[in-house]
Amino acid sequence: MQSTQYSSFWFQEALKSEPDFQPRKLETDTTADVCIVGGGFTGLWTAIQLKVKQPSLDILVIEKDLCGSGASGRNGGCMLTWSTKYLSLKKLYGEAEAIRLVKASEAAVYDIEAFCKTHGIEAQIRLDGTLYTASNKAQLGLMAPVLAALDKQSINAWKPWTTEKVKSESGSDLHLEGHFSSAAGTVQPGLLVRGLKRVAEQMGVSIFEHTPMTELHRQNTPIRITTPCANIEADKVVLALNAWTPSLFPELKHSVVLVSSDMLITEPAPDLLKNLGFRDGKSVIDGRTFVHYYRTTPDGRLMLGKGGNYFSFGNRMSAVFDQPSRYQTILDAAFRRFFPALQSVPLETTWTGASDRSATGMPFFGRLADNPAVVYGLGYSGNGVVQSWIGGQILSSLVLDEDNDWTRSGLASGPKGSFPPEPIRWLGAILVRNAIRRKESAEDENRTPNWLDKQLSRLAQSAGKADKS
Incomplete structure (x- = not known):
């Protein structure tokens, strides 16, 4: 299977581990209990959770390209939690729910690792924590309010590190302050999403790639999904399209703004990285608004990314999101500032990912107003590797009309804010x-x-x- 068309290093690497893979395209009309549109983290976790709850369900997943070729296979692979968003959670959903969501997001880190071990998914998961830093004096103390609030509820997993420890274990002398949480890690996201596809199929989920949805006949009973070569009739539909959602469903077009996160990765240089203090798989995130984030890989590469670069007009899925980064100058400048000792290390590649950023910075889930049998989830705001596990819990609960903590959560009540219209x-x-x-x-x-x-x-x-x- 040729992978040169995909700019993400992670996804290309993942496809190399499937040399005999041939995608299956839907070519015959069919029916399903549940049709999931979108074969990324959200769609696959939802399919898996549905099969766990009701193994007899006939579940079908369609993906317009290859499973994981969107945001799931091209993000930074940082497994982060909602703990630093506790104050926002409390404001949006109340104190009790905010505490529950922080705990759930931290538990999800370990749940994903356990799932991969149980099902033999080799996704390079390294639960070595995360380090949030100040990379200039203006960022000093920014975490103090949320840490104090977490302390008050006895749910603070963050520990302050001395400046010397931060510098020695972050690989960069640029950092002036740091707080470390062990409830985090890194993963090769392309390998994870392709592993989820394999497991879902083993559980009996039918997956069709190169099968885009061209129309959703939401007023039909059962609902009809049109694809280029065949139609699907399903009792329930899950829209797991993330950044593609606003361009297809007008009622959600003002709920997110599409913005790029741009990444570079070096060629292997394990000895140089070790000399700088990189000895594990922790992620490092600085304290600016559109953060710098970086992590190493098991074979000794360094990946660095930066968010908040390209903003899409009208939330169109521009070709920019499928190309090498047009912001390499900005990435190179950050790389030089953080790691002057690595200037001789060649870059392997750069790539771009689309982040569906919500007005609150939190994802949201719900049902379409004119047909509650159609459920959706999006708005991860660049923080979805771990949170998509929770998304699968919420969407599977909505599909099955369960009355539980997830369906009663404020997360499952649709968007909590909107952006103004264009321009x-x-x-x-x-x-x-x-x-x-x-x-x-x-x-x-x-x-x-x-x-x-x-x-x-x-x-x-x-x-x-x-x-x-």
């Missing part, structure tokens, strides 16, 4: 993005940012850090 949305996003860039550039140089840039930057900070995973 205001795009113009506002660019205005804020550029203000953030100027503000953080000044802070990196120990200069006082412009007052207006600081005020505009606060508009993006209200939903917390973005684009990390």
Whole structure:
């Protein structure tokens, strides 16, 4: 199976482990109890959870390309939790639910690892934690309010590290402060999503790739899904399209904004990385609004990414998201600042991923107003590797009409905010993005940012850090 058409290093590497794989395309009309549209983390976790709960269900997954070729196979592979978003969770859903969601997100890290071990998915999972840092003086103390709130509820997994320890274990002297949580890790996301596809099929889920949905006849009973070569009739439908959702469903087009997260990865240099202090698989995330995030791989590569670059006009899935990063200059500058000792290490490649960022920075799930048999989930806001496991729990519960903690959660009540229509949305996003860039550039140089840039930057900070995973 040739993989050169996919820009993501992770997905190309994953497909190399399937040399004899041939995708199966839907070519004959069929029926199903549940049709899941989208073969990424959300769709596959939902299919698996449905099979666990009701093994007799006839479940069909359709994917317009290959399973995992979207955001699931091209993110940074950082397994992070909702603990740093506790204050936002409390504001949105109340104290008790916020505590439950923090605990659930931390448990999900270990649940995913256990699932992979049980089912033989070799996804390079390394639960070595995560380190949140300050990479300039302006970022010092930013975590203090949320840590104090977590302490108050006795759910604080974060530990402060000395500056010396932060520098020695982060691989960079740029960091001035750091807090470490062991409830986190890293994963090769392409291998994980392809492993989920294999397990879902072994459980009896029918999966068809290169089978895009061309139309959803949501008023039909059963619901009819049209594809280029065949029709599907299903009692329930799950829309697990993430960044593709707003362009297909007008009622959700103002619920997210599509923004790129851009990544680079080096060729292997294990000895150099070890000399810098990289000895495990922890992720490192700095304290800016559109964060820098980086991690190593088991074969000694360094991956670095940065969010908040390309904003899509009208939430169109532009070709930009399927190409090498057009922001390599920005990535290269960050790489040089963080790792001056690695300047001789060649880059393997760069790539781009689309993040469906919600107004709150949290995902949302629900039912289409005109047909509750159609459920959806999106808005992971760059933090979906772990949270898509929870998404599978929520969507499977909605499909089965269960009355449980997930269906009663505020997460399952649709979007909690919206963005303005175009062109205001795009113009506002660019205005804020550029203000953030100027503000953080000044802070990196120990200069006082412009007052207006600081005020505009606060508009993006209200939903917390973005684009990390």
